[in-house]
Structures are given as structure tokens and as C-alpha cells.
Amino acid sequence: MHNLDINKFKKIVGNKNVITDKKDMEKYLKEWRGIYTGIAGAIVKPKSTKEVSNILKYSYKKNISCIPQGGNTGLVGGQIPFSRDHIVISLERLSKIREINNVNESITVEAGLILSNLQKICEENNLFFPLSLASEGSCSIGGNIATNAGGVAVLHYGNTRELVLGLEIVLPDGSIVNNLKTLIKDNTGYSIKDLFVGSEGTLGVITAATLKVFPKPKGIHTALISVNSPKESIKILNYVKNNFSIPITAFELMNNFSIELVKKHMNNILVPIKKFKWLILIEFSSIEASKDQKDKIENILHKILNQNLAKDIFIAQSLEQTKNMWKIRESISEAQKKEGGSIKNDISIPIKDISKFVKSAIKTSGEVIPGSRCVVFGHIGDGNIHFNISQPIKANKDKFFKKERDIRKKIIDLTLNLQGSISAEHGIGLARKDDLKKYMKKDVEVFKSIKKSFDPKNIMNPGKIIDI
Template structure:
């Protein structure tokens, strides 16, 4: 069945508490129903927020005042960045306060010598990318929602995206944090250090914690030299196995200069061309497609020559059926958009059941083959909208309703399809959440896949840091 929110029974917020909150945070408390609306929307429409209060602090000190008051009154708090999450992690009920970081959006500093940026949690990802670019640097995190998602949200969810193969996910990109703790204290861990072996790695408690241990208010993140040369191609492939062989070939031949390697099923490209203004650059259909990108920051580089010779070698080995190489950065961007447009196209194509799984890269073909066979047997006529960041093992194993089935009837099979796909991913040494997180969507299911020791340690950490369970309760743990 379609996932539903399972909020704990929390009474509505007391009017006296709300008035006290307004008194200590003048101009930073929203209670008007019209103004609240944008904070209550959930990206996939799976859950409904019923919060009556949103606070929009302008600094960590202001947020700390609110957290101390909430702690005093045992009022739970739910953090929210750009509200683009896909697992219901920013959904709040009537007894909880939404904490929005929208006013804390500054890029405080770009350091092109240390290759670091200091930003506030509400900074839009694209703004950070542009600020780094202006200093001939690169912040490599790249997501479809980068025009609206925030750095704080990226940290809370340990965001991945297209560049993980080369640069790592948000955990690897984060050097230091400023965090408001559950009792209102502020931990200042804003160290711009690549090496710091002076104790437990506290920052890693908060990266990927979905705001369940504290609220990130600022961060120091890694930058890289801006690429001077970029080569992009869109290739038709005979199989998933060919995709992995092509990836391995490109990594070896280029000295590991592969920045992105994105896989798309035939149905994925078909709906992109049908439901967006994108057109396929290739004349014939194929079972699979890959968008591959290489980049280099060296002033003089033979990247184009390496790329072309790699593709020629792949053609001879029958790994590629057809390919187009971008002749400019603009054309390369359009090739990337074919892959980036897939989630939006799937929305328009009908009901969808989505899986954000990861398996070892070498296990991707067997996962897709076995999952597809089992799902097709369970529901004949289902469409396989499979795509993802194959270079790091992250497969968005998405499914679109059969042509003869209504959206509502299809979504009623959500749990049953999960029970086919998720155990298979786990049996191959994988995960049921590669980059989207747990939130409300997977919080009940994930417990069945954690060992007692792992679940116990997670609960012990939560209890030690947030004993009153006020920070984003009901999520992840």
C-alpha cells in the first residue's frame, strides 16, 4: 500500500507557548495559514504536514534561543532546508515546530588557497556552486534539485548525486560544522582542516543524521580546482554488463578522470523524450544508455584524444552500439539533462514506485536482472524506469504503472514490490537507501534490515545526545 505518515500522538501546541516563542523570536515565527503552506508541502505527496508553527531564525544564536524554549516545554522540532527531500524527513505534525533555515543562506567565505568554502545551512546549493566558480573553484555536489535544495539539507541527508564516483558524497565533502544541540548549546566545529585526529569525528555524527541529533547551521566544505576540460558523451549500450565494462575502460584509460557515469533504461529515455522538451541525440533505440563525462583541471590536457580513443576501443569491443560526443559545454549540458530530467518525466508518465538502492558496482547487472524478472512475474506489463549513478553502485530502480492499471491501483502494490526489491539488494551486500535517507518513508522497514547490534548502537547514540527525543522524532531511528 501507499506509505502513510505514522506520527506519534502529540497534542497541539499550546497558544501560550506560541506567544512566548514569538516574544523571544520577533519576526521569526510564522503561524499564518497562507504563509505556512509552502513549508507543509512534501515533494512526493506521500505525507501531509499539519504543523501550526514555523520558525525562521537568522543565525545560530537565534535558533539556540528557540531550541532552549522548546526543550523547556518538551516541544519536538523538525528541521527543513529546501524541502526537496524524498523520504518525508521534513514532515511535521501539529505538535511540532518546523525549523526552516531559509534565512541563513549566506556564502561567508571562499578560500581558493585552502580550497574551502564557509556557508550557512540555508545556502542554496546552486549559489555555492556559482560562488566557487567565480573564484575558479568547483563545489562538485550536483543534484537535480540544486536550484532549491540547501547545503544544510545536503549535509543532513548525506546527499550524493552525479559526482560521487570522483569526489565522494556530502560526508566526504564536509570538513567542519556548526550545530545547535538538543539542549540549545552550540557546538562550533568549524575547522577548515583536512587532517584533524584529535578525537572522535563528531561531525560525522551529524552528517546523514537527518536532524535527529542536532541542527546544522553552518559548514566548511571542500572545493576543488575548476575543470578546464570537459568531455561528455551519450552512448547506446547492449546491456548493463557492457556499461560496467565501459566504465572500467574509461577509468583505466583516463587515469580515473571519469566525473560521472549515468545509466538509463530504454523506457527512461523514452518518457524523457515524450514528457519533456528533450530529444534523444541518437537515431535508434537501445536496451540501455549511458551518459559519461570526463574532466580535468590541467591547463594542457589530451582529454579529448583519450576520450575518443576510449570510445573507439569500446566500439570495437561491442560495448557501444552508437554514441554522440558533445562538441561544446552547452551540448554537454544538454546530454546531462537527458538523465537529470528522468524523475520529472516519470511523474508525468503515471504512478511510480521508487527504490533508491545501492549494491557493489560489480553486482549491478545481477541485481537488475533478478529484480526485473521477479517484478515482471509479480505484475506483468509493468514499466522499468531504471536509472542512476552506476559508477558508485546507486541504482534508482523505479517502476511505472502498467498501461491497463490506474495510478491508485498501482500504488496499492508499493509494499509488496518493496518486499521483492529490497531483500534482493540486501542479499547482494547492498542498502535500501543509497542517498535519499530514511525519514518517515523507510523508518519502519529499515529496522528489519539492521542487525540488533547496529540498531542498538543507533538508539544509544540518539539517547545520549537527545534523551528527550525532541530532534526530528520518528525519523530514521
């Protein structure tokens, strides 16, 4: 990248907010698992929508490619640049709360705000923002929107898309589209908002969002349930949904091996049920807290046990026990990372077919990679399964990864044969781009038309989702 370009960006955002030093750039160029490491001409850190607009105006004129980045927590490489002619637009300095509206139950925030900080601010105002992810301490709301993040509360509250009321967007030529409405109903033509949710920075830069918030839940009840297989977990899910009025806000499934990895690699985590093949983490929440409600929840859980739908149940009796249960679930990815090489599959399956998928996928993994160990967990209440494969004990990591294409093809075939999706919540980025092109050809042609309409010069995150 030419020094004239660097100097122009420094004039826009200030000298200290343009990073060109190789060491200082590293944290923006390396994905947290170390799978993707990129290169860029500079990291540019604007503090306002106007500065983002000026960066894009100049970049559009000079054909400089721009890669928007939030917390750099993505899992498919969508946030990583791969050319010295690219700049990373880091949105970390755009972190203001613009408005909290208790009457409309909405909050307007800038894209660089960290998700956990948003949750805390809502809590301080007796509100609740339900998006919750393992990476919530470092991911940003702009990145959550750009990837249509899912998380553990989709069963009741929906994906990020369902939580976005309006967006402020900067288009590739620097034009600002301000649509930060607080309306539930707005039927005025094409939904630009919905095009940008899940667009992974390929159409423009999301700089702010108006989000739907809810009254703060006061009654939260959490339990672990031991079952023999995913089939029993589906029976329990249906039984509770059909026989109970208090909403299930989370229904997570974890296999034994995933939790054994947590026990092996993570500190200060207690698993209160000792013998199990699979564990369900179930959570109920409502805006009221009463002993009557607590008794009803304990009663329905005991009915599950008495009807032999479950092997064992542990009900949290304190906030500390609830936090420990969630720590088990949220530590799985980090624990698997410490175990060695892993092949990850973020897929969704119709709920009725989850048991069939898991059984077939475990069998297939053993055939393609003998000795492989399956880490199976996910948001079973909405059909999202993380089917990950850890390398065999003492296996060579490079040889293990040479089998990735073979096993991924078989997992994708299983998924699509059951009318599932090859990416439930992580997005496409680089990791799933070839799969998208191979299995969704007609969709890709539509995506290309949309991309060319918004970004005719292809400066926004080129090479991600699709190739132009």
C-alpha cells in the first residue's frame, strides 16, 4: 500500500489510529484458533460513522479493499484480510450507547460495542438483551449482526436477525444509510436491514443498530438432565413444550466426550452428575419469580424422571450452581482446542432427524478417520448441532487434517439429505465458500447479483462468501 494512502487514512482518523507496525497488527490478522493468518496494508480505526464514510469514499475512489472487523472472534475466516493492498476497518472505537428506550423496549448502540457490555448496560436499566454466546466477552454487536449470530437463546428469542429493528450502514462508496427505527412493523419495500444481517461485511459497513430488548427476567431456573441418547432429549423437549407454560429459553445437548474434555483441560468446573452418556442443559425464565413457579418447574422435571425419559436430574439451587452449569457448556470449544487438531461442523438439522444424523455422523467419522473422537454439542432446541471431530490420540495433526475434505463431504451429504443447512450460525467466510458454491449454485448466482448491485468495484471484504 502506498504511503500516500496511509497518510490519507491518518488524516481521517488520526495518526495513532492507523496501525502499520507488523507486531501491532498481529492481533487483527490472526484468527483466535490460529487457523487463519492474514496480511494487510494497515489497520484503520475510526471513531464515528462519518470517519467510516470518509474511509470508504477514499477507498472506493482508489480501489482499496476494506475488511470490516469487530472482535475478531469469527470461526470461518470472514474477518481476515489476505493482501497488502487491503485495509482492516476495526470498529472497536465505535462503542457508544446512543439511546435506551424503555417504552419502546429498544436500545441503539454502535457496532463496536462488546456484547457482554451491552448485556450489562441492559441489566443496569432493568432490561434484557437475549443474545448470548461463548465469545460474548470479546465479540462485538456489529460482528454479531454481520454474521447473524445464534447462541443459546434462539429457541425462545430467535437469531440476531429477529433482534434487529434498524441499522445504520455505510455503503462502499461512502454513502450513509440511516435506518435506526424502533418500529416493530415497517412494510415499506425491500428490507435493506435484512440484506445486511448475515452479509459478513461484503455489502458495506454496519456502524450502528437499534435492537429489541425485553423486560429483565426475574425467575431463572436451570437444570442438568442425563439421557442415553439424543432421541431421549427430543422426547423431553417435546414433553416440556407441550405440557408446560413457562418458556424454555435454552435447551443444550452435550455428549460425554465433550464434557470429559472440559474436565480434563479447564479449571474450577464441577460436573454434578457423575455418570452419563449425554447431558441436557435446560433453562426456564420469566419476568416473575415466585416459589410457586419454582415448584412447578421442579415438578415437571421430576415427572420427566419418573416417566423414565431421563436417567438423572440436577436442579441448580443457587446462582453459583447456574453459572457453573453454563461454564461447562461454554468451555467445550476451548477445551477441544487444547486437545489438539479438530475438524468443526456447524450444521442445523430438522429437530426430528437429529438423532438419526448424530448416529450416522459418528459412524461415518470412525470409518473415514479410525480412532477419531466426536465432540457433539449444540442448541438442540433449534436444531443447531456442532459436530466436531478431535484427532485420534497420538495422531499426527497434519495427517489428520488431510482427511478433512473427505469427512466434511460426507457430513455435508448427511446434512443435506436430511434437508439441513451446512452453516447454522457461524456463516460462510472462507471456510464454507467452496461448499456454498458446490451445493447452492442457484443461490450463489442471486448472491452475486446483490453483491454487484451494492459493491460494483468489489472492495468490500472480497473473496468472502462468494467470488466475483
